[in-house]
Structures are given as C-alpha cells and as structure tokens.
Amino acid sequence: MKRNNRTVKLKKTANKPSGSIALFMLVIMLFSYSAILVYNRSVINALDTQIRKLENEYSTACKVNDDLQGRIIEAKNLTQIEDYAVTRLGMIQAKNTYISYVSYTPKAVEIQTASGDTQLISWLKGLFR
Numbered sequence: 001m002k003r004n005n006r007t008v009k010l011k012k013t014a015n016k017p018s019g020s021i022a023l024f025m026l027v028i029m030l031f032s033y034s035a036i037l038v039y040n041r042s043v044i045n046a047l048d049t050q051i052r053k054l055e056n057e058y059s060t061a062c063k064v065n066d067d068l069q070g071r072i073i074e075a076k077n078l079t080q081i082e083d084y085a086v087t088r089l090g091m092i093q094a095k096n097t098y099i100s101y102v103s104y105t106p107k108a109v110e111i112q113t114a115s116g117d118t119q120l121i122s123w124l125k126g127l128f129r
Contacts, residue, residue: 085091 082093086093
C-alpha cells in the first residue's frame with residue numbers, strides 16, 4: 001500500500017502546471033507586445049516623414065503658383081490686350097463717331113421686351129430696379 005500512495009502523489013504533482021511555463025508564456029507575450037509597439041512606431045515615423053515631404057512639396061508648389069500668377073498679371077496689360085483684339089480678332093477701337101446715343105423711357109423698353117424675356121433676363125432686370 002505504501003507504494004500505491006507514493007505513485008498517486010507523484011501523479012498528482014505531475015498534473016500541476018509549473019510556474020516556469022507561465023513565466024515563459026509571459027515573456028513571449030511581452031516580447032510580442034514590444035515587437036508590435038516598435039513596428040507601429042516605425043510605421044508612424046515613416047508616415048510622419050512622408051507628410052513632412054508632401055507639405056514641403058505643397059509649399060513649393062504654392063510659391064511657384066503665386067509666381068506664375070504674378071507673371072500672368074504682369075504679362076496682361078491693356079496695350080497687349082488691345083493689340084491682340086485689333087490684330088487677331090479684327091476689332092476696332094471705339095471712337096466718338098461710332099457711338100450713338102438713344103433716348104428712351106424705361107417703361108417703353110419694358111413693354112417691348114416683356115413678352116420675350118427669359119427667366120434669367122427677368123431676374124437680371126429685377127436686380128437693376
């Protein structure tokens with residue numbers, strides 16, 4: 001009988017989980033957690049670097065755009081526009097001989113155009129009343 005008691009005690013102690021396995025699992029979990037944190041931080045740093053690069057490109061593009069808009073404004077002066085209109089489009093500069101003055105009463109014009117007004121024209125007329 002003594003022999004049986006000893007074997008039973010040995011079997012009971014063999015079934016108990018040891019503290020070393022739990023400690024090993026804890027170390028593995030901490031290592032995995034640390035690796036995930038390092039990976040996430042490296043991804044965040046890479047994205048931050050990319051954001052700074054894109055912000056620099058954007059500010060450079062804005063400066064170039066402002067410079068080009070300034071050049072366009074400088075290039076379009078009235079003499080160049082007039083020259084283009086006369087030479088390319090065949091327009092003529094208005095002089096007093098080409099201008100004729102007409103006297104009219106606003107009510108007479110309204111009566112004549114009221115039948116053919118579109119919605120847009122009626123709206124525009126309402127703005128100027």
